[in-house]
Amino acid sequence: MQIASNFRLLETQTLSKIHEASLNILANTGIIFQSAECLEIFKAHGAKVDGQTVFIQEEMVDKAVKSSPETFQWGALNCEQTINVGKEQHGIHVSMNNGPIYIQDLDMGRRPGTMKDLINLYKLGQQSKICSIVGQIPVEPGEVKNPHRYLDIFKQLLHHTDKPLFGYVGSQKEINQMFDMVKIYMGDPDCLKNKHLIGVSLNPLSPLRYDKTPCETMLAYAKEGQPIMVLTCAMSGVTAPADPMGTVVLQNVEILAGLVLSQLIFEGTPFIYSPASAIPDMRTANYITGSPVSNQINIAGIQMAAELYGLPTRCMAGLTDSKIIDCQAGFETMQNYLMVAMSGVNVVNECFGILDSIMTVSYEKFIIDEEIMSRAACVVKGIDYFEDDFSINTIKEVGHGGSYLTHPTTLKYCRKFWEPSVSETKSFDDWEKNGSLDVKLKANQKFKQILENSPDMIIDPDVGIDLEKYVKRVKKNE
Numbered sequence: 496m497q498i499a500s501n502f503r504l505l506e507t508q509t510l511s512k513i514h515e516a517s518l519n520i521l522a523n524t525g526i527i528f529q530s531a532e533c534l535e536i537f538k539a540h541g542a543k544v545d546g547q548t549v550f551i552q553e554e555m556v557d558k559a560v561k562s563s564p565e566t567f568q569w570g571a572l573n574c575e576q577t578i579n580v581g582k583e584q585h586g587i588h589v590s591m592n593n594g595p596i597y598i599q600d601l602d603m604g605r606r607p608g609t610m611k612d613l614i615n616l617y618k619l620g621q622q623s624k625i626c627s628i629v630g631q632i633p634v635e636p637g638e639v640k641n642p643h644r645y646l647d648i649f650k651q652l653l654h655h656t657d658k659p660l661f662g663y664v665g666s667q668k669e670i671n672q673m674f675d676m677v678k679i680y681m682g683d684p685d686c687l688k689n690k691h692l693i694g695v696s697l698n699p700l701s702p703l704r705y706d707k708t709p710c711e712t713m714l715a716y717a718k719e720g721q722p723i724m725v726l727t728c729a730m731s732g733v734t735a736p737a738d739p740m741g742t743v744v745l746q747n748v749e750i751l752a753g754l755v756l757s758q759l760i761f762e763g764t765p766f767i768y769s770p771a772s773a774i775p776d777m778r779t780a781n782y783i784t785g786s787p788v789s790n791q792i793n794i795a796g797i798q799m800a801a802e803l804y805g806l807p808t809r810c811m812a813g814l815t816d817s818k819i820i821d822c823q824a825g826f827e828t829m830q831n832y833l834m835v836a837m838s839g840v841n842v843v844n845e846c847f848g849i850l851d852s853i854m855t856v857s858y859e860k861f862i863i864d865e866e867i868m869s870r871a872a873c874v875v876k877g878i879d880y881f882e883d884d885f886s887i888n889t890i891k892e893v894g895h896g897g898s899y900l901t902h903p904t905t906l907k908y909c910r911k912f913w914e915p916s917v918s919e920t921k922s923f924d925d926w927e928k929n930g931s932l933d934v935k936l937k938a939n940q941k942f943k944q945i946l947e948n949s950p951d952m953i954i955d956p957d958v959g960i961d962l963e964k965y966v967k968r969v970k971k972n973e
Contacts, residue, residue: 501801501839504794510803513740513795517747521551526703526752530710536759551755559751559758565805567765569628569722570690572681572954573657578627580722580767580841581807587836587875589868590661590809590844591620593631593696597855601939605855608634613648616856617655618949619847619942625865626847630661631696633847634856643973646966649673653680654952654959660693662716664708670695670715672969679961680954687719691765694722696809696844699749701729713753717760724809725753726769731792733780735772739788743795746772750796754806767842769809770796784814784852785827790834797838810835813846813864814853820860820935824850828860829867836871862938866916873913880911917941 505513525548528534534544543550566581569588578588598612599605616633620626630652639647645665652660653676662673677693678684686692695716697709705713709725716723727746729735735742750768757764770793774786793810800806812832817824828849835843845853846868848861882889882904889904899905917937919926926932932940952959 502794502834502837503798504791504838505798507802510799513744513747513799514803516744517751518553518556520703520744520748521556521752522553523550524703525550526749527705528710528756529704529706530714532714533705533710533756536756540759549752551752555755555759556751559755560804560806562758562762563754563766563806564763566807567691567722569659569694569765570692571657571659576627576658578659580765582801582805587840587868587872588627588842589625589846590628590842591616591626591631592633592845592847592849592853592856594845594853595634595849595856596637597851598634598858599850599855600858600942601935607637608856610636610639610647610651612636614651614655615858615946616847616861617652618946619858619861621656621658621953622945622949623847623865625868626658628659628661628694628842629656630663630693631844632663643966643970645669646672646676646969649676650962650966653677653962654954657953662693662695662721664695664697664712665715666708666711667715670712674715674719676962676965679965680958682958687721691720691722694724694765694767696724696726696769697753698726698728699753701727701734701749702745703749705753709753713756714760717757717764720761720764722765722767723753723757724767724769725750725757726771726809729772730775730780730782731772731788732777733775739774739792740795742772742792743799746770746792746796747799766806767809768796768800768804768806771811772796782852783816784811784831784849785816785823787830787834790831794834794838797835797840801839807841808839809842809844810838810840811845812836812840812843813867814849816852818851818855820850820857820863824860825863825867828864829871832864832867833871833874836875858942859935859938862917862941863934866918869913869916880908 527547528549537549538544569578569580571577597605598608612634613636620629697712700706727749729746731737731742735745754766757766772792773789776783797808800808812835813828814831815824815827847864848856850857893899917934
């Protein structure tokens with residue numbers, strides 16, 4: 496099998512210099528943690544703490560790198576959906592989006608997301624052959640405003656998937672309630688002790704600070720040994736140095752600080768290095784996602800994690816600043832996804848239907864993006880099937896002017912060829928006869944068919960009743 500090599504942006508010597516610069520910042524400038532419990536943990540392990548600023552020495556970083564696993568198994572309700580994440584795991588795992596406010600389709604246009612839209616996206620993620628990890632909040636349900644909305648949202652996630660779970664940030668109390676629901680869902684009160692079942696992505700507040708919510712989230716997930724992703728979203732020239740390599744260093748500092756804390760809380764907690772920094776529009780300081788330089792910054796981070804630290808990696812991939820499904824949306828999404836995929840990243844997110852700098856998610860683009868990811872996966876995989884003699888004997892057998900159409904090797908390999916899911920490959924005449932549908936209309940039809948055929952609930956109805964009882968009990972008692 497011939498696997499394509501990863502794209503390398505920086506030489507090993509440069510990676511080492513970035514690491515040394517990061518250690519300098521960690522030891523001499525430090526990181527703010529706005530959590531008394533986190534500060535006490537650092538103090539108990541010998542770190543210098545001045546107010547809320549923690550100074551992390553090289554020895555603590557080295558120990559954290561060694562204790563965090565290079566590879567781990569991310570379990571699921573359906574054992575067949577379990578995935579392995581990390582070193583030597585060929586292929587990319589795709590997780591759902593997080594953060595869009597608006598939903599968009601050809602029928603109703605752009606509008607605030609609702610709980611129905613959120614459920615639809617969970618259903619699409621569950622039915623997708625590309626999506627490996629379901630969860631987060633792929634669109635905000637704007638009408639759900641009660642204090643326990645996190646439980647209402649999480650309950651819907653558990654109703655609609657049996658794949659590995661991606662949870663949410665929150666207070667330790669809120670997260671522990673969600674963990675209680677996972678135990679009901681799995682039918683095992685000890686499931687979190689034995690398996691890695693639910694991961695979380697949390698954000699430092701660049702530059703060089705973790706505020707209360709990511710600290711609380713880190714504490715809750717790490718105490719249970721569940722996968723943690725520290726996702727730095729620094730913007731060069733705004734919350735990080737304008738020099739792209741300076742952004743690489745600051746990003747690395749923040750992620751390493753999170754790594755150290757995760758291992759101090761519970762040694763061996765799976766940690767996924769998750770660069771997500773960006774070059775903004777410096778005329779407005781607005782966040783944008785289409786710059787190829789942003790990918791270069793994050794690919795440098797992926798190299799740091801893979802080559803120096805031996806950590807699993809994750810990065811945002813299917814992004815565009817376009818407001819609609821147009822040419823810009825196509826080339827920016829393919830650029831971003833393919834660049835990150837070729838870097839050797841293990842997990843990608845923000846891939847399904849993203850528009851408008853992660854403000855909007857499109858049903859049609861969800862389907863189109865599945866094909867984009869399929870195309871990129873084919874490129875990264877390389878040529879993985881061929882005859883041992885490179886078809887010399889076949890060429891000799893067919894000879895001059897012959898046809899390979901009925902040759903046994905054609906029948907052997909023809910079903911392995913990559914095929915599109917919504918792109919048009921028929922002749923112009925056949926395309927006209929079938930209604931002259933463009934890719935957006937075909938994607939519109941496809942997402943509706945998927946939702947129409949999706950079950951109302953993936954899990955056992957009795958488990959659904961138990962989850963509902965739990966949520967009602969929590970709401971009543973608080």
